[in-house]
Amino acid sequence: MIVYIFAYMIFIMIFFAGTVRTVRPYEKVILLLACFLTWVIVAFSQSVGPDYESYKFMYDRLNESFYKQEYFFRLFASIFINLELPYAWFYFSITSFYLLFIFYAFYQYRNFTALNFLMFIVMPYGLIEGGFNYIRQNVALGIFYFSLVALSDKKWLKYFILNICGALFHKSAFVLLPLYFILRKRWKSKICVMIFLMSLCFTIILGIPAVKTSLIYLISLLPFYGSTYADFRDGAFLQGLSLKGVASYIYQMIPLLLLTLYKERVIYTKIENVLFNVTFLSFITLTFAVELRIFLRLEYYFVFAKVFTIPLLLRLCNDTRSRTIWFLIMIAWFSLYLGALYLTGVEKNLIPYRSVLGFEVY
Numbered sequence: 185m186i187v188y189i190f191a192y193m194i195f196i197m198i199f200f201a202g203t204v205r206t207v208r209p210y211e212k213v214i215l216l217l218a219c220f221l222t223w224v225i226v227a228f229s230q231s232v233g234p235d236y237e238s239y240k241f242m243y244d245r246l247n248e249s250f251y252k253q254e255y256f257f258r259l260f261a262s263i264f265i266n267l268e269l270p271y272a273w274f275y276f277s278i279t280s281f282y283l284l285f286i287f288y289a290f291y292q293y294r295n296f297t298a299l300n301f302l303m304f305i306v307m308p309y310g311l312i313e314g315g316f317n318y319i320r321q322n323v324a325l326g327i328f329y330f331s332l333v334a335l336s337d338k339k340w341l342k343y344f345i346l347n348i349c350g351a352l353f354h355k356s357a358f359v360l361l362p363l364y365f366i367l368r369k370r371w372k373s374k375i376c377v378m379i380f381l382m383s384l385c386f387t388i389i390l391g392i393p394a395v396k397t398s399l400i401y402l403i404s405l406l407p408f409y410g411s412t413y414a415d416f417r418d419g420a421f422l423q424g425l426s427l428k429g430v431a432s433y434i435y436q437m438i439p440l441l442l443l444t445l446y447k448e449r450v451i452y453t454k455i456e457n458v459l460f461n462v463t464f465l466s467f468i469t470l471t472f473a474v475e476l477r478i479f480l481r482l483e484y485y486f487v488f489a490k491v492f493t494i495p496l497l498l499r500l501c502n503d504t505r506s507r508t509i510w511f512l513i514m515i516a517w518f519s520l521y522l523g524a525l526y527l528t529g530v531e532k533n534l535i536p537y538r539s540v541l542g543f544e545v546y
Contacts, residue, residue, distance in 0.1 A: 208494055211297055219287045224541075226315040227279045230272055231538050233316030243271040255351035257320050272425050272540050278319050279384075285326025289488070292333060293455060299495035299514055308436065309487045316534065318484070324350035324357040324487055335367055336455045360485060367461045370452075373447040380444065383471045390475035399476070423477055433474055435520065439494045440467045452498040462489035 205421040231237060242250035243261065251258060257278075264274040283426050286304075294300050305311045314322070327350035343364050351357035371379075443450070444464065451460050466486035473479035494514075501510050529535035538544045 215290060215297055223283050223309060226283060227543050228277050228539050229316055230540050232534060234533050235317050235319065240271045243274060254320065254352050254355060278323060282322040282326045285330045288545045289329040293492045294460060296491060296495040296498055302515060303491045303494065306488060309430065309484055320354040321484060325488065326352040328360055328485055331486060332458055335364055336458050342362055358480065361541065365459050370457055373445060376444045380467060387471050387475050392504050430474060433470060436470065442497060443493060446500060450499045457488045459492050462486050463493040466490060
């Protein structure tokens with residue numbers, strides 16, 4: 185836990201310096217330093233996160249199931265296997281590949297850099313929780329955010345090609361293809377609120393056993409991952425969230441609902457509108473996940489957009505004093521998640537933190 189708190193405090197100090205007017209011209213340098221620290225923490229880790237050991241087992245023993253993974257992921261791994269390189273090299277390379285896309289997104293979409301990066305560190309599925317896990321889906325996620333510029337510029341071919349490449353790292357990225365026709369729309373705040381209320385009603389209806397059983401049956405019939413998720417850990421992905429998960433939902437729902445209500449006042453540009461729509465999809469899928477946890481895997485593609493949209497709420501502040509207060513409130517909001525992360529860190533194999541550089545922190 186010490187390494188997380190240490191990294192968190194370093195980032196806070198770096199970005200508070202970045203908010204000082206005389207330092208503002210060096211914002212890109214500050215961002216580059218933060219990205220470098222992130223890369224060192226994540227890419228040089230070992231045995232951190234629930235998926236690390238399982239992929240290492242398959243890689244080291246050429247396990248048959250490893251060769252059932254998506255084509256690009258398998259091809260990328262085969263190069264390292266043929267060169268007889270250890271798994272740590274493969275993990276380092278594919279994680280660096282993911283972070284390269286993430287850094288591009290920060291460079292391209294940043295608005296309030298301090299808050300953008302602080303959110304990335306501690307938010308659900310952010311740097312600490314998501315950065316060490318889901319290495320296949322991480323690459324698909326990074327490619328998706330790289331493709332949003334093409335979507336914003338109506339370059340449909342580039343968007344489709346990029347996300348098909350992402351799907352060759354993780355099949356679930358195929359669901360991103362039809363989003364091309366949705367994410368450029370400018371939905372009014374009232375319509376978004378109505379969609380949210382409808383999704384909330386649907387989630388409540390899912391609490392009826394007969395309805396939920398029927399939907400689970402339909403999910404099990406889906407190609408690729410349908411039956412896998414239906415059978416995984418006795419249907420764990422098709423159950424509702426625990427009390428802790430519901431508390432996390434409420435915690436995340438507050439800023440997302442505010443962002444939806446004040447959409448017209450804080451969203452200005454085309455790319456901000458695209459990022460808001462991605463964030464809103466996160467809001468809806470997160471609501472569905474209260475009763476069907478499988479939606480968390482879909483929400484994983486959308487959660488990163490919050491890094492660039494929730495800080496836009498600062499535009500509601502009319503003076504320096506209110507902006508400072510709101511800035512501190514948001515940092516406190518991030519810090520609450522850091523505390524929650526400590527409670528689940530051992531369960532998710534995030535604690536202790538180990539590095540190939542030769543140190544281990546409990």
